[in-house]
Amino acid sequence: MVNNHYHHLAFGPHTVARQQRRGSYTAYGSQTERPDDGPMRLDRREELLIASRDQFQIATVTESGWPYMQYRSGPKGFLQVLDDSRLGFADFRGNNQYVTTSNIDADGRVALFIVDYPTKQRLKLYGRAQVIDGDDDPELLDRLQRIGETRIAATCERSIVIDVEAFDWNCTRSIIPRxxxxxxxxxxxxxxxxxxxxxxxxxxxxxxxxxxxxxxxxxx
CATH class of the missing domain: 1.20.5 (Single alpha-helices involved in coiled-coils or other helix-helix interfaces)
Structure with missing residues (x-):
């Protein structure tokens, strides 16, 4: 049976009502009729996609309640699977606005959008993130700066670790291959x-x- 935690997080009453009106409730919202199965675990398929990516989008929630989206990129594999329930990456020095990191400090909920354009695969992922300054855990930052035998050359000031809540593989129909x-x-x-x-x-x-x-x- 499919884990329904993603459905419970993504499908609120208004979403379910619209699905019922439009005829898609059986395929989607009906999964919320069962009790929430709880956090999902990453499997080999998710690990392979994440390890092959050199970019992703991360959404956070501002302290004024607005969604905030930011692009992250680096060497292939810089977003790392730490175990079957955690992701992590070394955060590069940016423009010093600190919007994403401060949003995480205030409200750790994040959403990641990870796309493999040539194969038209995309993974949506919910999680709870934590910002860990390099001075507080230099060993973790050093680990996340290493990808196999190579080391990220960019200046990295902190680690961001994400406890995975749920994820969903999205439809490939609208993805333009690049x-x-x-x-x-x-x-x-x-x-x-x-x-x-x-x-x-x-x-x-x-x-x-x-x-x-x-x-x-x-x-x-």
Whole structure:
């Protein structure tokens, strides 16, 4: 049975009422008829998407009650899965407005929007975030600045850790595919390797046929 915690967080009374009027309640809002299953756990599918991304959007709530959206980017994999219920990333030095971090200090609720444009996959995620200054936990910040064998070169002042509440894989219909240079190079390398292998096979076959022809000539 599908965990319904996302439905309980996203579908309030007005949402459910609209779904009932428009005929989509059975597919969505009806999940809230069961008691809330509680926080969801990340699985391999979520881990693979998150580890492959170099950007995402994070929404917080301002102290005046307004939503606030910000773009975050970094080396591929900078948003890290710490375990099956926590994410973390090293926060780069910015323009010193501190809106996102201060919003988190006041109200830890966040929403992340993570998209893989070439494959048209998108993951919506709810969580509760915490800002941890580098001086308070230098080991955590050092860990989040490391991606495999490499280290983030940008100046990082703090860690942001997110306790995952719920997530949902969204419809791919409206996503416009976009391809960066690295993706196109990787794709080109794959096709070039296949072409090289095919060429080697053909050259080997041609050499064998030429040898066969020479043998037939010698036998005449």
């Amino acid at each position: 391809y960066d240079r690295e993706y196109l190079k990787d794709l080109s390398d794959v096709y070039q390797r296949k072409a090289d292998e095919r060429e080697a096979e053909l050259n080997k076959r041609i050499a064998a046929l030429e040898a066969e022809v020479e043998g037939l000539k010698a036998a005449e």
